[in-house]
Amino acid sequence: MVSPTPPSAHVQGNCVAQPRLPRAVRMVSLRAGQSDSIRQRPGETIFLKGGEQVKPFPPHPDLQPLTPTCNPPCLAAAMPPGVSPGPEGPSAPAPSGRAGRRAPPPPRRSPGLPEAKRRGRARRLHQEVAELQDGLQHLDLAAEKPVPSGTGLAYDKELTSFHCLWDKSFPECPARLTSIWTKLVEDGLVERCVPVQARLATEEEILLVHSPQFLALMASTADMEEGKLRALSDTYDSVYLHPNSYHCARLAAGTVLAVVDKVLSGELRNGLALIRPPGHHAQRERMEGYCLFNHVAIAARHARERRGLQRVLIVDWDVHHGQGTQFIFEDDPRVSYNTPSVLYFSVHRYDNGAFWPHLPDSDSSAVGRGQGCGFTINLPWNQPGMTDADYISAFLQLLLPVAFEFQPQLVLVAAGFDAAIGDPKGQMLVSPACFAHLTHMLLALAGGKVVLALEGGYNLHSLTEGVSAALGSLLGDPCPPLAGPAAPCPSALQSISKALGIHAQFWPSLQHVEVSALSTEDEGVEEALGETGGVPSPVELPCPEALPSLEAPPPRRPPACTGLVYDERMTQHYNMWDSQHPERPQRVTRALSRLQELGLERRCLRLPPRLATEPELLLCHSPEYVARLRATVGLRPRELHRAGSRYNSVYMCGESFEAACLAAGCVLSAVDAVLAGQVQNAVAVVRPPGHHAEPDAACGFCLFNSVALAARYAQQVAGRPLRVLILDWDIHHGNGIQHIFEEDPRVATTWQQQQSPWPRASGHCWETPHWPHLQSWHYPCLHTPSPVLSMPSAWPALCTVPTGPAFVSMVLCSRYVAGHMVAHGDASGHPMVLSFADLSAWCYDCEAYIHHPTLLPAKILAHRLKFGNELPALL
Ligand code: Q9C
Ligand code: ZN
Numbered sequence: 069m070v071s072p073t074p075p076s077a078h079v080q081g082n083c084v085a086q087p088r089l090p091r092a093v094r095m096v097s098l099r100a101g102q103s104d105s106i107r108q109r110p111g112e113t114i115f116l117k118g119g120e121q122v123k124p125f126p127p128h129p130d131l132q133p134l135t136p137t138c139n140p141p142c143l144a145a146a147m148p149p150g151v152s153p154g155p156e157g158p159s160a161p162a163p164s165g166r167a168g169r170r171a172p173p174p175p176r177r178s179p180g181l182p183e184a185k186r187r188g189r190a191r192r193l194h195q196e197v198a199e200l201q202d203g204l205q206h207l208d209l210a211a212e213k214p215v216p217s218g219t220g221l222a223y224d225k226e227l228t229s230f231h232c233l234w235d236k237s238f239p240e241c242p243a244r245l246t247s248i249w250t251k252l253v254e255d256g257l258v259e260r261c262v263p264v265q266a267r268l269a270t271e272e273e274i275l276l277v278h279s280p281q282f283l284a285l286m287a288s289t290a291d292m293e294e295g296k297l298r299a300l301s302d303t304y305d306s307v308y309l310h311p312n313s314y315h316c317a318r319l320a321a322g323t324v325l326a327v328v329d330k331v332l333s334g335e336l337r338n339g340l341a342l343i344r345p346p347g348h349h350a351q352r353e354r355m356e357g358y359c360l361f362n363h364v365a366i367a368a369r370h371a372r373e374r375r376g377l378q379r380v381l382i383v384d385w386d387v388h389h390g391q392g393t394q395f396i397f398e399d400d401p402r403v404s405y406n407t408p409s410v411l412y413f414s415v416h417r418y419d420n421g422a423f424w425p426h427l428p429d430s431d432s433s434a435v436g437r438g439q440g441c442g443f444t445i446n447l448p449w450n451q452p453g454m455t456d457a458d459y460i461s462a463f464l465q466l467l468l469p470v471a472f473e474f475q476p477q478l479v480l481v482a483a484g485f486d487a488a489i490g491d492p493k494g495q496m497l498v499s500p501a502c503f504a505h506l507t508h509m510l511l512a513l514a515g516g517k518v519v520l521a522l523e524g525g526y527n528l529h530s531l532t533e534g535v536s537a538a539l540g541s542l543l544g545d546p547c548p549p550l551a552g553p554a555a556p557c558p559s560a561l562q563s564i565s566k567a568l569g570i571h572a573q574f575w576p577s578l579q580h581v582e583v584s585a586l587s588t589e590d591e592g593v594e595e596a597l598g599e600t601g602g603v604p605s606p607v608e609l610p611c612p613e614a615l616p617s618l619e620a621p622p623p624r625r626p627p628a629c630t631g632l633v634y635d636e637r638m639t640q641h642y643n644m645w646d647s648q649h650p651e652r653p654q655r656v657t658r659a660l661s662r663l664q665e666l667g668l669e670r671r672c673l674r675l676p677p678r679l680a681t682e683p684e685l686l687l688c689h690s691p692e693y694v695a696r697l698r699a700t701v702g703l704r705p706r707e708l709h710r711a712g713s714r715y716n717s718v719y720m721c722g723e724s725f726e727a728a729c730l731a732a733g734c735v736l737s738a739v740d741a742v743l744a745g746q747v748q749n750a751v752a753v754v755r756p757p758g759h760h761a762e763p764d765a766a767c768g769f770c771l772f773n774s775v776a777l778a779a780r781y782a783q784q785v786a787g788r789p790l791r792v793l794i795l796d797w798d799i800h801h802g803n804g805i806q807h808i809f810e811e812d813p814r815v816a817t818t819w820q821q822q823q824s825p826w827p828r829a830s831g832h833c834w835e836t837p838h839w840p841h842l843q844s845w846h847y848p849c850l851h852t853p854s855p856v857l858s859m860p861s862a863w864p865a866l867c868t869v870p871t872g873p874a875f876v877s878m879v880l881c882s883r884y885v886a887g888h889m890v891a892h893g894d895a896s897g898h899p900m901v902l903s904f905a906d907l908s909a910w911c912y913d914c915e916a917y918i919h920h921p922t923l924l925p926a927k928i929l930a931h932r933l934k935f936g937n938e939l940p941a942l943l
């Protein structure tokens with residue numbers, strides 16, 4: 069291997085240019101004299117060179133005072149103008165996420181500081197290191213908040229004790245609740261929930277949202293005769309009153325509060341309130357649209373004012389616009405809290421204003437007022453017939469980006485099921501399974517604190533199916549598969565694009581989304597959509613075909629457990645020449661003990677580890693390659709060294725083959741358990757890693773491509789067609805997986821592509837981009853002229869092999885990239901090498917690290933070059 073020519077531009081005087089580090093990862097050298105930057109920043113991972121990785125645990129978000137200028141950094145940027153003036157003032161454009169990121173650490177100071185300052189710095193560094201290590205030892209890693217568990221289900225038969233006295237076929241009827249209950253019992257869901265006692269909301273609670281006059285009026289209806297009730301009802305839009313209506317509306321509101329309180333206290337993880345009458349059309353002084361009191365609005369105010377929450381998200385997927393909720397919060401004053409409080413998102417049928425409640429306020433142009441600007445998000449559909457794909461798109465493209473930015477502490481869902489297929493009012497086509505998916509997506513928010521309150525839903529069949537599916541998600545069941553097509557229809561895209569265009573000004577997370585293609589002003593689209601009538605026009609924009617349904621539907625009650633597979637023997641693969649190699653055995657031992665400390669390990673089902681068999685390895689690798697790796701078993705160090713150096717960034721020891729077979733086999737074992745339905749999902753804590761391994765070559769610490777093997781294996785053992793998605797979130801490109809599946813349509817691979825992906829076909833060391841755990845070791849190559857030191861005659865006594873004049877060559881490039889340092893001895897004839905990374909010295913002949921006082925001058929020189937100051941005494 070030939071060493072590349074040095075790029076002198078990377079050396080600035082004596083100060084070597086620092087590699088840029090990603091925001092949350094820094095390498096800290098304990099010897100580097102960086103006392104001013106060793107302090108851990110929030111959320112940051114620090115790698116202690118030569119030590120263990122320190123992963124800080126961020127403080128619990130609920131315990132964190134959230135000031136607009138700090139955590140999370142993007143929230144401040146998300147504040148609509150005027151809400152939280154950042155340093156740039158209220159009208160400054162919000163920085164995009166990228167621009168808002170922390171700048172890389174400042175370059176180190178150049179040498180020439182007074183000696184005393186240097187000593188002081190070294191002393192401070194010592195002290196900080198000691199403190200850091202001490203602090204780490206006393207970290208109580210196990211003392212973390214227990215994860216709340218249990219899904220609350222609130223229902224009271226009392227809530228069926230009212231109906232419309234003068235219209236027996238009124239859609240809002242007692243059977244809605246009784247049929248839901250029957251269905252949930254049938255599906256075995258009731259017994260899996262924690263019952264929550266329904267209760268009456270107090271007057272004080274009602275007054276959180278409604279006026280005293282309105283409350284008094286509603287209270288007075290309890291004693292009214294039918295005639296009076298009817299007369300009063302008729303003065304409102306779409307309501308009926310029954311002598312029990314007031315009582316039940318108070319019971320419904322209180323029941324939502326009961327569930328919310330148990331979720332906020334951590335007694336329950338999430339919950340569902342089965343209530344009627346519905347609430348989201350009720351306004352401060354008005355009943356409307358079957359609603360008397362606005363339960364969800366009351367619960368949001370309660371959470372904020374009585375339970376101290378700062379941010380509540382209301383998601384309203386009822387097919388009608390919850391104008392009541394919007395009016396209550398659209399100008400919600402939040403001065404005393406200095407943070408936005410309630411974000412209202414509603415997706416609803418609008419038909420360009422032709423659908424009830426016929427309000428321009430239901431359009432996406434209504435965004436809130438004053439300080440509430442940007443905190444009302446309406447997504448109006450202008451055609452009936454919206455499908456799962458349309459609702460999923462609405463969530464993925466609009467709601468979730470904003471919600472992740474908003475970081476709610478509680479999610480309240482105005483859960484109507486009148487968008488469900490078969491509903492006489494909504495005339496939408498949402499499947500029951502889709503409600504499981506919508507619910508599931510919300511569970512990622514607010515630490516899972518999600519409470520569903522029933523709103524509309526008038527087809528008893530689709531209502532009950534929808535509720536059952538949503539409750540399944542609250543209970544942790546996997547979502548049932550959705551039927552295609554998977555893409556939103558043109559009209560839905562138009563609605564979503566318009567809302568995105570409007571809200572991008574408030575929410576930086578929406579700014580990257582392309583909104584021009586289908587904006588309302590786009591005449592081409594109007595044409596493609598045909599005359600804007602009530603009926604969806606035949607598809608005119610390309611819409612992907614539905615994927616064939618491959619899977620049999622999963623069992624109704626799947627296994628609720630997670631598999632864990634691990635085998636200690638994987639630690640026998642190690643780098644015998646470098647115990648500090650980043651891919652070291654402690655990676656898995658530490659991971660496992662952490663799982664144990666957290667009590668996660670005992671919540672898993674341990675799966676049997678096993679070796680991948682020869683035929684299994686051949687699913688992705690060539691017979692020659694497998695044989696070549698097998699032949700490394702029992703080789704001597706020198707031969708192993710050579711075997712590893714055939715490949716890019718690979719080391720091997722006598723146990724490497726077995727460990728790699730074990731790593732792959734463990735992943736296969738996890739696949740077995742998942743496909744057999746023994747577990748719902750699984751984790752394999754394995755090493756060596758696999759995703760760089762090619763069909764016929766080891767690469768980047770990887771020997772066998774465990775994930776690629778698992779994908780092929782899954783397809784083989786499933787006994788039926790199987791689509792496999794591989795998500796590769798490793799910071800490096802999974803070149804091996806890509807090459808293995810590039811032409812296989814059955815496996816989709818996805819990874820985050822870096823700007824200049826590693827590995828490169830030809831590796832000049834300064835071209836290799838960041839590999840975070842190697843980054844501080846990546847310095848420009850200074851082979852010519854290498855500082856070469858003559859060794860005195862004492863030298864050979866230390867190192868058994870060389871006689872005569874010996875040389876120490878300083879290699880200032882990465883030892884792991886393109887095999888530079890490994891191959892340096894061969895290429896240059898130098899018998900030993902001094903690492904610029906950690907000032908260790910390597911002897912090629914005895915294949916060992918060595919130390920001797922005669923090396924000191926070379927080390928001092930290297931240190932001076934690297935850090936611009938003298939080697940601290942601690943060396
Ligand atoms: N011709 C809920 O779903 N429709 N409310 C009025 C007038 C009112 C629905 C039609 C529908 C209200 C909670
Ligand atoms: Zn509705």
